[in-house]
Amino acid sequence: MNSETIIPKTIISKSIFNPISIMKKITLISIIALFVISCNDKNAAPPAAAAPLLPVLSITNSNAVTDVEYPAALQGAVDVEIRPQVSGNLEKIYVDEGAYVNKGQTLFKINERPFREQLNNALANLHAAEATYLNAQLEVDKLTPLVQNKVVSDYQLKTAKATQKIAFANIEQAKAMVASAKINLGYTNVTAPVSGYIGRLPKKQGSLVSATDIEPLTNLSDVHEVYAYFSLGETDFIKFKSLYNGTTLNDKIKKLPPVTLILADNSDYGTLGKIDMVDGQFDKNTGAITLRATFPNKNGTLRSGNTGKIKLGIQHDDAILIPQSATVEMQDKVFVFTVNKENKVTKTPISISGKSGTNYLIADGVKSGDQIVLSGIDKLQEGQLIQPEKSKKQIAQK
Structure with missing residues (x-):
């Protein structure tokens, strides 16, 4: 027109x-x-849109610490089952579930009357054996001068001395029976072998208990220190050993840094622990080896049977770190937008080898000197032109 x-x-x-x-x-x-x-x-053609102004970060190598977490099971420094060593009726229970007890404190009382009678019987046998020995000694004393004066034959004296030895052996046997009876009588008074916390009490007063019972009287845990047991696979264990100096495994263990215990509610236990034991062999069923970290437990916060995670910090030198906020995930892959010399962006896949705080540790995809877009990447398109704004943001290091 x-x-x-x-x-x-x-x-x-x-x-x-x-x-x-x-x-x-x-x-x-x-x-x-x-x-x-x-x-x-x-x-008429519409006016071209202005290139967006976006912050850009130049990648540099830096040192980083990545955290690796392993499930852990906690046990007290001493966990013992309290079992009766003699059979009888449970006469008294002196403690309650969850109570703290001291070493040597009486926990249970088993009816002692049968064992008291056994001791009395053993004492009576001892007295009888002592009397028999005394008679044998008298016989030897009587025959000795007669043999010396050749009034009786030497054979009678030898027989008397043999009888004396048998009487002496009977005394020793009777003494052993007395000692055994005393031990059994002492077993009726069940005491705490260590200081710690009492577990459940499945047996009630009046129950018949025996040393062959499947279930113990209770469990006692000494938790002034707590052991956290966790496992490493064969590959992880080889990497674990290669990170630290030392000619032997014990040397490497001494140089290990402190570790953190993460509790079941994902909070950190307030005191750091120390790895002090590596099992002697791998479990043939799981292909893993067990390690132990020891944590002080002065306030008794941790108990046997707790679960958690051991967090190990691994040092990486000259690593490449990228903020997690500068990445985007698509179809199980992670991408960043790199910026070329013409200020055009390219969606670049990256490989992540770990996490350090809020940053990703990069194994492949970008290198030192590359530039990436820090924010505003949700609307970027492949090959789009941008106006780079040099970011003053520094990669946070742990």
Whole structure:
């Protein structure tokens, strides 16, 4: 459509004699002109959008510490089952479940009357054996001068001395029976072998207990120190050993840094622990080896049977770190937007080998000297032009 509109002469000539008609024609011409202008505007190309201004980070190598977590099971420094060593009725229970007891404190009392009678019987046998020995000694004393004066034969004296030895042996045997009876009598008084916390009490007063019972009287845990046991696979264990100096495994253990215990509620236990034991062999069923970390437990916060995680810090030198906020995940892959010399972005896949705080430790995909977009990446397109803004943000190191 042409923006220049030609008005027919016939219209002009006729309009001289009709003012109203002239006004109508002028209005019509204005409408046509506006329509032509609007058509021309639609055909014109829209102005190009300005390249967005986005912060860009130049990647540099730095030192980093990554955390690796392993499930752990906790045990007290001493966990013992309290079992009866003699059979009998449980006469008294002196403690309650969960109570703290001291070493040597009485926990249970088994009816001692049968064992008291056994001791009395053993004492009576001892006295009888002592009396027999005394008679044998008298016989030897009587025959000795008679043999010396050749009144009786030497054979009788030898027989008397043999009888004396048998009597002496019976005394020793009787003494052993007395000692055994005393031990059994002492077993009726069940005491705490260590200081610690009492577990459940499945047996009640009056129950018949025996040394062959499947279930113990209770469990006792000494938790002034707590052991956290965790396992490493063969590959992880080889990497673990290669990180620390030392000619032997014991040397490496001494140089290990402190470790953190993460409790079941994902909070950190307030005191650091120390790895002090590596099992002597791998478990053939799981292919893993067990390690032990020891944690002080002065306030008794931790108990046997707790679970948690051991967090190991691994040092990495000359590592490449990228903020997690500068990455985007798509179809199980992680990408960053790198910026080339023409300030155009490229979606680049990266391989992550670990995490350090809020940063990713990069194994492959980018290198030192590359530039990546820090934020505003959710609307970027492949090959899009941007205006880089040098970021003053520093990669946080642990």
